[in-house]
Amino acid sequence: MSLDAYRRTQSISATPRATEYRLMSQVTGDMIQARENGLKGAALMRPLHRNREVWSTLAILCGSPGNKLPAMLRASIISLALWVERYTSDVIRQRDSIDALISVNCAIIEGLAMENGSHPPMAENVLPV
Structure with a gap:
């Protein structure tokens, strides 16, 4: 089975929450790695930009008509x-x-993990998947 076929199968079989969990874990892991590498300011642009993209996408999805999440959660x-x-x-x-960005993402990851019935990871153990 080729890598592309595996990815297609994975994306079809993954639940939206599992996909959100995986993406948020990857982005947060990248930020943790950047922090551990001592990056500051503009050197953090790549992981920070990716985190912004994720959050911007979540906001757009929450503001979309037909989104079935409760209104308070979307807000x-x-x-x-x-x-x-x-x-x-x-x-x-x-x-x-x-640190505050990492903490917020870790709280979201823990919430997604509990929603999926799995054990939430420890904040410092979140690594790119």
């Missing part, structure tokens, strides 16, 4: 996405550290 996700956008700018300008 909370959109609010978090707006915060991530603003806070990321402060991290790039070295006004704040990346």
Whole structure:
């Protein structure tokens, strides 16, 4: 079986929550790795940009007509996405550290893990998948 066929099968069989969990774990793992490597400011652009993209996409999906999540949850996700956008700018300008972004993502990962019935990972053990 080729790698492309495996990826297609995986994307078809994965639940939306499992996909969100995997993506958030990858993005958070990248930010943790950047922090451990001592990256600061503009050197953090790649993992921070990817994190912004994920949160922006989540906000767009939550604002889309037909989204079946409860209204309060959608509003909370959109609010978090707006915060991530603003806070990321402060991290790039070295006004704040990346730690709060990592903490928020880890809380989301834990929530997704509990929703899927699996054991939530420890925040520091989140690694790219």
